[in-house]
Amino acid sequence: MNWAFVGASTIASQHMLGAVRHQTSNEVTWVVSNSPDRVQTWANEHGIPNATTDLDAAFADENVQAVYISSTNEKHHGQAMAAISAGKHVLCEKPLGMTQAEAIEMVRAADTAGVTFGTNHHLRCSGSHRAIRDLIAAGRVGDILSLRIHHAVHLPGNLQGWRINSADAGGGVIPDIVVHDADVTRFLLNEDPVSVVAQMASSGMGQGVEDSCMSVWTMPSGAMVMTHESFTHPFAGSDLQVHGTKGSIFGHGVMTQRPVGSINLVTEAGSEEIPFSDHSLYVQGVSEFVAATIGKGRPAADGPDGVKSLSVALCVREAAASGRRINVDYGGF
Secondary structure: OEEEEEOOOHHHHHHHHHHHHHOOOOEEEEEEOOOHHHHHHHHHHHOOOEEEOOHHHHHOOOOEEEEEEOOOHHHHHHHHHHHHHOOOEEEEOOOOOOOHHHHHHHHHHHHHHOOOEEEOOOHHHOHHHHHHHHHHHOOOOOOEEEEEEEEEOEOOHHHOOHHHHOOOOOOOHHHHHHHHHHHHHHHHHOOOOOEEEEEEEOOOOOOOOOOEEEEEEEOOOOOEEEEEEEOEOOOOOOEEEEEEOOEEEEEEOOOOOOOOOEEEEEEOOEEEEOOOOOOOHHHHHHHHHHHHHOOOOOOOOEHHHHHHHHHHHHHHHHHHHHOOOEEOOOOOO
């Protein structure tokens, strides 16, 4: 399968290009970017034969079957809709759109067109998160009482830019990281948040957008979820904890793009270190997406998953801005 990459991004070069090329008979043959100089340089550096600023030119190539979108957030909707109209399978970065309505339109259009649509939520592809999900499903911690996600990191300088200074481009820690934590929560607990309360702040990095957020979510089962996201914490590390009636799971350093960290299960019998696969998160995600395009299973995170993670994030922002508890509406998904 040949791919067009829309967005000459860091994530595309550091993670997704290798993940696509790892698949049998998969190659990236086009890269599209708004900057003529950047797109040609990017193509030359990474051995991509075709570089353009013209989206239609790439999508007119009948040899392109799939499109990966990693542009700034405000462009996702229009670019995905164009790819779907051209009959291409689409793997889109999160958040899918600036609004829930945009995300829903994308997902429904793909369904109508009969093309595969995936959301690139990489964390659910990690060996650590899948091991934690398996522990929960096997009843090792009993009934879930609470989940705590600490995802407060320091955003590297090369990734700052629009993420810290452009609300119009979809900047801010909520669309960038809360969507991840919403997907992780849904993936691990197999249920969707019902309501949220939240606070947000700009604590030194954000310029017109929030760079830190804390929120508490209520789940249908009665479990409570607490999350902390930030761009401004250089030494905090990341942490994922699941607490139940029979035990607790401590995932240290697992909220990351790399297959690292550790998992400990603590029960009445004591503490047990849990092994997990160290496979590439992105290779796994692309592998499941490619399989879905030929009717084998579904993407690791599909379109409705993307709609739901965005819906939670938008409600977190509304709750933080209003000071009220906000019920989450998933738009029919």
